[in-house]
Amino acid sequence: MTTDTIAFIGGGNMASSIIGGLCASGWPVNCIRVSDPSASQREKLHKLYQVPCFKSNLECVTNANIIVLATKPQVLKQAIKSIRDSLSQTQPLVASIAAGVTGPDILKWIGSPLPLIRVMPNTPALVNRGVSAMYANDLCSSQHKETVNHIMTAVGKTVWVNTEADIDTVTGISGSGPAYFFKLMEIMIEKAVQNGLTEDDAKTLVIETAAGAAELANNSEQTPSILRKQVTSPAGTTEAALLSMESSGIDQVVTKGINAAIERSRELAIILGEH
Ligand SMILES: NC(=O)c1ccc[n+]([C@@H]2O[C@H](COP(=O)([O-])OP(=O)(O)OC[C@H]3O[C@@H](n4cnc5c(N)ncnc54)[C@H](OP(=O)(O)O)[C@@H]3O)[C@@H](O)[C@H]2O)c1
Structure with missing residues (x-):
């Protein structure tokens, strides 16, 4: 062959x-x-x-x-x-x-x-x-x-x-997506350090949490939504965090960001095709 x-x-x-x-x-x-x-x-x-x-x-x-x-x-x-x-x-x-x-x-x-x-x-x-x-x-x-x-x-x-056209959507999800997760990691590391942890420990805790969550989502039969509910005990710490994030508009913020990336992908296609 x-x-x-x-x-x-x-x-x-x-x-x-x-x-x-x-x-x-x-x-x-x-x-x-x-x-x-x-x-x-x-x-x-x-x-x-x-x-x-x-x-x-x-x-x-x-x-x-x-x-x-x-x-x-x-x-x-x-x-x-x-x-x-x-x-x-x-x-x-x-x-x-x-x-x-x-x-x-x-x-x-x-x-x-x-x-x-x-x-x-x-x-x-x-x-x-x-x-x-x-x-x-x-x-x-x-x-x-x-x-x-x-x-x-x-x-x-x-x-x-x-x-x-689906490629523009993909660009806004998985193409730019690693940067969204890096941004979240940056915020989490910064908060950990501000609360007294060392930079090294903060990095290990945040990166391993991200990698572990991805691995769990990948290996589980459950959707990310169910997995999130499973770690959210009533009146517990995770619920406090998620309620606060939701009331601050996390869904709208992320949706707006993804839409901006998709829109920019469409614009770039026009600019690159013309130059
Ligand atoms: N990195 C990513 O995560 C990612 C994700 C999705 C898509 N992409 C796409 O993948 C492509 C490559 O990205 P990359 O990160 O690998 O970029 P890169 O590291 O800059 O590689 C591009 C290479 O092409 C060379 N080059 C420049 N002009 C050329 C020519 N006329 N003929 C042949 N080679 C030429 C460059 O040389 P010089 O540096 O000497 O100019 C450079 O070594 C990009 O179009 C990017 O949009 C990348």
Whole structure:
């Protein structure tokens, strides 16, 4: 059986994590290629994973049948320009992890209708605990979807969404979501220290509480709502905290924040498509 050859355009944090996960899952290193303008980044990737690294995007995509676009969104158009003729000729499967750049804009820049999968990962992918949502355009076969699913499960879990607009919602939930939990952790650590705990103890208590709650929610048959009720004894401390948070409008504050992220994702798609 032959393995597909994947070319990563951009070898930064996210590409590096996915490549690491792929290598660990047994994808042959000679079937992974990566291009990046930075010599030190290429050296780092080659040292870590022994994958062929290229300065030239065009050289990188030669003989590849899967292209993963992994540059920052602002430079994606320019990166595509350097490979568009080759892609139009070889008609590979394209996957893009660039936040905010729509599939139709990518295909417009390539200038050819290709099977394209938009992927929205999140930062815990850097420690193989990411979750990615993916949307496949009409030209993708189930084999294409299976292949990209395999690539992204190298750094965490995956879900498929039915419309490209759902990617904006995903951005407001799991894409930006780690920052919401970090914000809560920041507040909790600060309060613990203000109440006399050491910074180290506060960090351990807060981070382990977050990780433990996530693990419990993941392993339990119950919904987070039921789990919350189970730890909330009548007239107890948790109830006091939750009643206070609810009366201060925690539901509205979080809802407003998520809506702002979704709205910004829609706006960025327009701005990035125009520039
Ligand atoms: N990190 C996340 O949590 C996350 C979550 C969701 C989506 N994403 C998306 O994933 C993509 C990559 O993010 P990242 O955090 O891995 O960014 P990153 O670390 O900055 O990696 C991007 C790499 O692309 C290189 N590059 C710049 N111009 C290029 C070109 N024309 N051709 C080829 N490579 C080029 C950059 O080199 P220089 O640094 O030398 O410019 C850099 O090494 C972004 O589009 C982001 O929106 C990331």
